[in-house]
Amino acid sequence: AQSVTQLGSHVSVSEGALVLLRCNYSSSVPPYLFWYVQYPNQGLQLLLKYTSAATLVKGINGFEAEFKKSETSFHLTKPSAHMSDAAEYFCAVSDTGNQFYFGTGTSLTVIP
Amino acid sequence: NAGVTQTPKFQVLKTGQSMTLQCAQDMNHNSMYWYRQDPGMGLRLIYYSASEGTTDKGEVPNGYNVSRLNKREFSLRLESAAPSQTSVYFCASGTGGPRNTQYFGPGTRLTVL
Numbered sequence: 001a002q003s004v005t006q007l008g009s010h011v012s013v014s015e016g017a018l019v020l021l022r023c024n025y026s027s028s029v030p031p032y033l034f035w036y037v038q039y040p041n042q043g044l045q046l047l048l049k050y051t052s053a054a055t056l057v058k059g060i061n062g063f064e065a066e067f068k069k070s071e072t073s074f075h076l077t078k079p080s081a082h083m084s085d086a087a088e089y090f091c092a093v094s095d096t097g098n099q100f101y102f103g104t105g106t107s108l109t110v111i112p
Numbered sequence: 113n114a115g116v117t118q119t120p121k122f123q124v125l126k127t128g129q130s131m132t133l134q135c136a137q138d139m140n141h142n143s144m145y146w147y148r149q150d151p152g153m154g155l156r157l158i159y160y161s162a163s164e165g166t167t168d169k170g171e172v173p174n175g176y177n178v179s180r181l182n183k184r185e186f187s188l189r190l191e192s193a194a195p196s197q198t199s200v201y202f203c204a205s206g207t208g209g210p211r212n213t214q215y216f217g218p219g220t221r222l223t224v225l
Contacts, residue, residue: 032210043202043216051211090154094210098143098162102155
């Protein structure tokens with residue numbers, strides 16, 4: 001089965017600082033990779049996804065992620081954190097079927 | 113469009129009671145999914161339905177049953193609730209296949225005493 005590992009269950013950054021959330025995947029086949037965001041008491045919504053086109057993927061709200069096959073990574077970045085970015089972020093991977101595997105999540109705190 | 117709706121939003125059950133969580137989507141999606149979210153464990157797939165008339169087990173199907181009633185609706189049933197099933201349950205829908213974006217409902221918070 002596929003899996004993803006998110007390093008750091010909690011990340012704190014100052015407003016205006018770089019956001020870096022880490023995700024590594026294990027996959028025996030070329031994966032499809034996703035980042036979702038969950039605001040308090042809400043469902044998840046898609047930030048961005050990698051589906052084997054460009055390795056640098058741009059998403060909503062200024063987030064982007066780079067697929068690095070050699071490092072089996074798909075880290076999420078944003079150059080300048082905003083207070084509204086405080087949320088929980090999930091990396092996910094899917095295989096050739098219909099199953100999706102989510103990481104354990106990273107809670108992002110933005111300090112004013 | 114309402115997107116994905118779930119009922120109820122909150123539920124408290126006693127051990128051994130049964131209940132059905134309802135999910136509906138109005139986006140004409142083929143695939144629907146049920147997940148549970150537990151602290152420190154992320155989301156885990158319980159069951160999914162790739163298309164109307166089909167259902168398949170996910171990672172954690174034990175203690176649950178599902179019904180894909182029609183293209184719009186996908187219900188999750190707990191026949192005999194256990195405290196280990198205390199969780200937040202999310203329904204999602206998508207066009208299907210490994211590249212598809214999933215659209216999530218707002219969740220049902222279930223407590224089993």
